[in-house]
Amino acid sequence: HIIFLELGHEICGQFYGNIQTVVNNWLLLEGHSIGIGDTIADPQTYYDIQETIRKAKEDVIEVIQKAHNDELEPTPGNTLRQTFENQVNRILNDARDKTGGSAKKS
Template identity: 45%
Template structure:
């Protein structure tokens, strides 16, 4: 993208516009200061609003509910990780749980349980 005196000469503003060191937002802030960056965001918001007006969409609670296949996958994933947590707890109860290097048995137990819960969250 090429701009000159605040006007886009050629190019397209895309999602990486502010994600890099030489991104548009940083360049404008450096060259035009906070007022210039504020004007950029105001202008971009107007463009987005004008686009959303005729092309808008809505989402309701029904859009957030998964279909039967998705719900079955989530339920199965959570159940398998709960079973793994139960197995970890059982090993700790009968003193078969081993401490991980650099951790106490309690820290190791908590780490393994937390890992399973995070995996359940991330994969479901």
């Protein structure tokens, strides 16, 4: 703020550019990284993820069987195909969200 007021916008812009260069160089030298050990889930999280995937597969198979057996009813405003797709997408999205949340917590 003081540089801008006393020296103007051009000098202030150069100053911020120089600060960014210093920060970038510092990050290159001192930055932190994660290793493969940081990405491996603990046993409970792994079990929860596997269980969620197993349940989602069962639910999708159930919807497929209903569609094959003409037991699937179209939802209001949708065709049978849209209803099928919506149900499968909902199951898969829920599984993705739940497993992603579990993985993020571990």
